[in-house]
Amino acid sequence: MKRFWFLMIVLVLVLAACSSSDDGAGTTDNFDRKAMLENIADNIIIPAYQSFSADMAALKTATSNFVNTTDEANLVSLRQAWSTAYVSWQSVSMFEIGKAQDLLYRDFLNVYPVDVTNIEANISSGNYDLASVSLQDEQGFGALDYLLNGLSDSDATIVSFYTDATGGDNYENYLTNVVDRMNDLTSEVVSDWTGGYRDTFVNNSGSSATSSLDKLVNDFIFHYEKHLRAGKIGIPAGVFSGSPLDDRVEARYKGDLSKTLFNANLDALQDFFNGKHFGSNTNGQSLKTYLDFLNTIKDEEDLSVLINNQFNIARTTASNLNDDFSVQVRTNNNLMLNTYDELQKNVVFLKVDMLQAISVNVDFVDADGD
Known part of the structure; x- marks a missing residue:
């Protein structure tokens, strides 16, 4: 009988421990x-x-202005909008939860270093899918860094890449597509938070x-x-x-x-x-x-x-x-x-x-x- 009660006590303790561990902490x-x-x-x-979404919208506007009037003044303005959005990104990049987790948001917006060889191949061919996980290092803030700052040390030369009669349209298209992709992903994440996910997040308080x-x-x-x-x-x-x-x-x-x-x-x-x-x-x-x-x-x-x-x-x-x-x-x-x-x-x-x-x-x- 003593052995029976001893085993029962041990069993209860084991079950209690398992129950505690199943709940995480x-x-x-x-x-x-x-x-x-x-x-x-x-x-x-x-x-x-x-706030970041507003800065992304401003970046999209600056990109459109540069593509419509491709000169050094608009390049400088676009570069400033990119810098502002990049700094703003630092306030949200840690929140890889909800829709951001589902979309792999951080990986699409800020992988660095980027693959310059593949970026140039994408621009040259015009054949790419920025929704592909394999292209995460060919887009986002890092790709914009290359497209706005890395093509040359001279602003005039950078502008010439976008005005070139042969390949300029391809550079403009890639720049526009990268920014649009970033802005669209951001809109999805913000809409999710301001929609039903906020309550789901708060109520999951266990x-x-x-x-x-x-x-x-x-x-x-x-x-x-x-x-x-x-x-x-x-x-x-x-x-x-x-x-x-x-x-x-x-x-x-x-x-x-x-x-x-x-x-x-x-x-x-x-x-x-x-x-x-x-x-x-x-x-x-x-x-x-x-x-x-x-x-x-x-x-x-x-x-x-x-x-x-x-x-x-x-x-x-x-x-x-x-x-x-x-x-x-x-x-x-x-x-x-x-x-x-x-x-x-x-x-x-x-x-x-x-x-x-x-x-x-x-x-x-x-x-x-x-």
Whole structure:
């Protein structure tokens, strides 16, 4: 009889453990996750997407103006519209959830470096399908960087590619098609958020692996680790290859934009962590307030303070970088490596300490050996 009751107790404990693990993390705290999701959706994600959509519309208009009147003045205006939209993109690029995930939105808008050989082949042949996954490195902001900045060091020469009697129309068509594709994808994502997905996102406020917060937090950390830390800094600095790769920087052909893009993305990630309303100094419920609610302490310091301090240290370290990261890795790569090291410290705070505190499991594979 004792053996029977012992086995029953063990069975109950095993079933309880399995039930807990099936729910992903299974939080038991009383933090209002739905209120946090409402703040994130209504005051951060949707306004940021709407702002980016407006900048994409302006880019489309500038493209049309350039194609209709192809001169240096309109090239300069188009290039400025591209730069503005590219900076604006940094505020939404982390949100690979919902329609953005379905469309592979980030991969179509900002893969770099682009394949210049294939871009030129597409222009020459006029035969391409920008909806094809295999063409992700032949479109987006990187392709526009090449088409607006990389054809020549001279604006007059760049314009001549588009006015050439033989191939000019092909260049104009490709430029127009790339921008239209970016604008159409953006419209789909914004329409989804302002339609039914906002409520779906907010109401999925549980603590399972498929809940909105679990998925969004994983997207946030993945973006910080892979696209900011590695993509913008680590890969060009040669952290993973063993030697600097000055052709792997963001906005390679514009050059002096790469630091601006880095800072914009770093700011957006920190603002998201703090629940800062887009375009405002107001803060709402966020990962920071969640950690503070749980009184999460590490090394006798609030974890949220440690995370914000590390964001700020990384920003200060990066302030010493050249505006052109390609120049930086060629002239003094140690400064890039120092920036990478400071960014890496927050990977530990976010990916280990924060996830443990809020009971969220990592849902992506770490393949770069860090």
